[in-house]
Amino acid sequence: MKGSYSHARTDNTGNGLNADFDAFAAGWVARPNARTRITARGLIYEVKADDAYVDLLPYRDGRAGGDQDFDWTRISSANREVLQADLDVRYKLAKATNLGLSWRHKTVDRPAMNQTQTSYDNVDGVAVLDPSEAIAQKTTTDRLRLTLDKRYGRQGNARLTYTYTQVDLPFMNVYGICEEGLNGDDPRLPSNGFVYYFQRDRVGNATSLPNASHNVALRGSWRFSPRVSMTGYLNFADEKNDELNSYEFARTMVSPGANLWIAPNDKLMLTMGYSFSSIESNAKICPPLFGG
Amino acid sequence: MSEYTTETDVLFFTASLNPSEKFSFYLDGSWTHSEAAFDSWGVLEAEEQVVNQDLDYTLTNTYSDLDFTLLELTYGMSFLVDRNTKVYGAVTYMDLTDDQPYVYGDQDGDVTVYSAGMSVGF
Numbered sequence: 001m002k003g004s005y006s007h008a009r010t011d012n013t014g015n016g017l018n019a020d021f022d023a024f025a026a027g028w029v030a031r032p033n034a035r036t037r038i039t040a041r042g043l044i045y046e047v048k049a050d051d052a053y054v055d056l057l058p059y060r061d062g063r064a065g066g067d068q069d070f071d072w073t074r075i076s077s078a079n080r081e082v083l084q085a086d087l088d089v090r091y092k093l094a095k096a097t098n099l100g101l102s103w104r105h106k107t108v109d110r111p112a113m114n115q116t117q118t119s120y121d122n123v124d125g126v127a128v129l130d131p132s133e134a135i136a137q138k139t140t141t142d143r144l145r146l147t148l149d150k151r152y153g154r155q156g157n158a159r160l161t162y163t164y165t166q167v168d169l170p171f172m173n174v175y176g177i178c179e180e181g182l183n184g185d186d187p188r189l190p191s192n193g194f195v196y197y198f199q200r201d202r203v204g205n206a207t208s209l210p211n212a213s214h215n216v217a218l219r220g221s222w223r224f225s226p227r228v229s230m231t232g233y234l235n236f237a238d239e240k241n242d243e244l245n246s247y248e249f250a251r252t253m254v255s256p257g258a259n260l261w262i263a264p265n266d267k268l269m270l271t272m273g274y275s276f277s278s279i280e281s282n283a284k285i286c287p288p289l290f291g292g
Numbered sequence: 293m294s295e296y297t298t299e300t301d302v303l304f305f306t307a308s309l310n311p312s313e314k315f316s317f318y319l320d321g322s323w324t325h326s327e328a329a330f331d332s333w334g335v336l337e338a339e340e341q342v343v344n345q346d347l348d349y350t351l352t353n354t355y356s357d358l359d360f361t362l363l364e365l366t367y368g369m370s371f372l373v374d375r376n377t378k379v380y381g382a383v384t385y386m387d388l389t390d391d392q393p394y395v396y397g398d399q400d401g402d403v404t405v406y407s408a409g410m411s412v413g414f
Contacts, residue, residue, distance in 0.1 A: 181339035247293060257302075272305040279298040285333055287349065289342045 001028045019049035019078060035092040043084040049076035065194025077112040100147035106140070113137040113174070136205070140168040158220035165213045169243065172207035178246055178286035179203070204246030204284065210239035232258040251281035294353065298328040313372065320366040328358040359391040360399075376413035381406075 003026040010019045023045035030038045052074040060066025088102040113136050142165070149159040180203050189195040214237065221231040234256045241249040257275030264270070304322040311317070330353035338347055368382030383406050390399040 183340055267310050269308045270305070271307075273303070275300075275302045277298075277300040281296050283294055283296055283330075285294050285336075285349075287336065289338060289345055289347075 002026070015052070017050040017052060019047065019076070022046050037090045039086070039088040039090075041084075041086040044082070046081045047078050049078045051075055060194070068189075068195075075112045077110070079111050081107075081109040083107045096151040096153075098147075098149050100145070100149075102143075102145045102147075104141070104143040104145075106143075108139045108141075110137055110139075110171075113171075136169045136172050136174050139170055142166050152222075154223070156220065156222040159218070161215075161217040163213075163215040163217075165210075165215070167209070167211045170207055170209035170211055170241065172205050172209070172244070174205050175202050177202055177204040177206045177284060179288055204286070205244045206246070206284070207241060207244065207249065208251075208281065209241065210249065210251065211241045211243050213237060213239035227263040229261045230258065231261075232256075247282075247284040249282065251279065253277070253279045294333050295331040296328070297331075298326070300324065300326045315369065315371055317369045318367075320364070322362075322364045324360075324362045324364075326358065326360050329353070330356060355394055357392040357394070361389040361391070363387045377410065379408075379410045381408040383407075 003024070005025075006021075006023045008021040010021075012018065023043065025041070025043045027039070027041045029040075032038065054072050054074055056070045058066060059068040059070060084104065084106045086102065086104050088100065090098060090100045093099050143163060144165075145161065145163045147159065147161045149157065151157045179201055187196045216236045217233070218235075219231070219233040221229060223229040235253070236255075237251070237253040239249075239251040239253075255275065255277040257273065259271065259273035262270045302322065302324050304320075306318065306320050308316065308318040332351070332353050333349040336347045336349055338345060364384065364386045366382055366384040368380065370378055370380035372378050383404065385402065385404050387402040388399060393399065
């Protein structure tokens, strides 16, 4: 068993903003019998950076349609509390054949996600910035991985890995895409008819990160002779995100490849290879149309 | 909704030759071809009618097509002066071909990099 603690502090002498980093880590290994090895690891760390107050002059200061207050407090996107726990079990099925099972649980809490999107509200006759709800502030990931690997004497080896990952609220652009039609509503900013504000009234959440994914990886190598060997691999991934409010994201990836190594004599070595990658994904397209 | 497809092919080879204990030569080469494109968005449906609206986006997707081919070749050698001293040099040639120059302009170009050095162990 082992453990560690580390602390780091960064001072920005230019603007006086500071950041602290604290991390705890611990690990434990056990061999309950000759065929089994269990490994457990834990990691907790926190990044806490100072908030920065952004002081701006009022919009159209002293002129008609102005005086909106654009001051705001910037919460650093570096801020986060992270917890990661790993549990690995490796079991020897037979001679040169191993089965591995691993589970990872990870949470990432980002206070800055509280401010990913803002809108203007009419408060006492004045338009003020209103941060969106923190609907994607905390991301929780659970990853389950099954591995089977086998050696074929001194000539070859093969490994098959299957990974299932489930993510609750992956990082996303909250209310980042697609305006709704006005349908007769007044497009002007509350309390200020000089500003047409409806372009930022977006309603769709968007991301290219999945909330559920299946990955299969197959890899093998074979030595035909002491001077010729070959390695091949195939990776496949099927991913989706059905937590978005405006569309279901989907992505499929296929990536095969092969390498050949030849040593015609003791002084010359040749390596050659080919790989291919295909990624198919989707996106929601919302062209805004303006009349007038 | 639109589908987006990215495809990449990579071919590479490496040859290294050690004719003596002091001399070493190598030749690296790779060819990478990448394409990315949206499917056609077709004719969209509007949430509300706008005067003189044109909802035909049949060809709009082609504006963001990407198609690059990159060729990289490196030839290098090293010479062992004595047990702790080695001098080495290499020349690298890279050629990029942009076959969909609409987005950022035509980015065709090539680069040749010459490098040389010496390492001393003590």
